[in-house]
Amino acid sequence: MSAIYRFWVSLMTAAVVLQIAFAGYGAFDVAHKADKGTVNQDAFDNSFTAHGVLGELIVLSGLVLLLLSFGARGKKRIKMSAIAFVLLVAQLLLGWTGISAPYILGALHPLNAFLILGLLGSITYREWKGDRMAMHEPAAPAA
Numbered sequence: 299m300s301a302i303y304r305f306w307v308s309l310m311t312a313a314v315v316l317q318i319a320f321a322g323y324g325a326f327d328v329a330h331k332a333d334k335g336t337v338n339q340d341a342f343d344n345s346f347t348a349h350g351v352l353g354e355l356i357v358l359s360g361l362v363l364l365l366l367s368f369g370a371r372g373k374k375r376i377k378m379s380a381i382a383f384v385l386l387v388a389q390l391l392l393g394w395t396g397i398s399a400p401y402i403l404g405a406l407h408p409l410n411a412f413l414i415l416g417l418l419g420s421i422t423y424r425e426w427k428g429d430r431m432a433m434h435e436p437a438a439p440a441a
Contacts, residue, residue: 303363303370304425310359311418317356318411320349353393360386378421385414 324346331337331345360383367379389410396404 299369303366306363306366307418307425308422311422313356314415314418317352320352324349357386357390382417385410389414
């Protein structure tokens with residue numbers, strides 16, 4: 299189960315990097331459309347569709363990560379996965395409500411994204427490092 303957890307968190311980390319790229323695409327696509335005239339809601343939504351869909355999938359994958367952490371065992375895994383899931387749910391809520399208060403909630407959305415990336419990256423690093431360290435530990439001397 300630990301191997302599945304390790305691969306899942308690695309996949310999530312890569313998905314968050316892609317998610318940040320989709321946000322950049324959406325922002326510059328809207329700017330490009332604005333150069334050609336007024337941007338309506340449909341044009342704006344189309345620019346950020348990939349970002350929105352992937353974001354919701356990442357939140358669901360956070361729930362899967364939390365469930366996998368129980369199977370992989372270890373209090374630290376469970377704690378870090380729970381924190382990641384809370385940050386992901388907060389990210390979803392910030393995305394939904396950010397337009398109502400862009401200077402506060404909207405500004406927190408990208409900052410929280412980097413917290414999520416840092417946390418998932420840290421978990422991924424520890425999972426892969428821990429596996430390498432276990433492989434290189436010297437064998438116990440025979441009695």
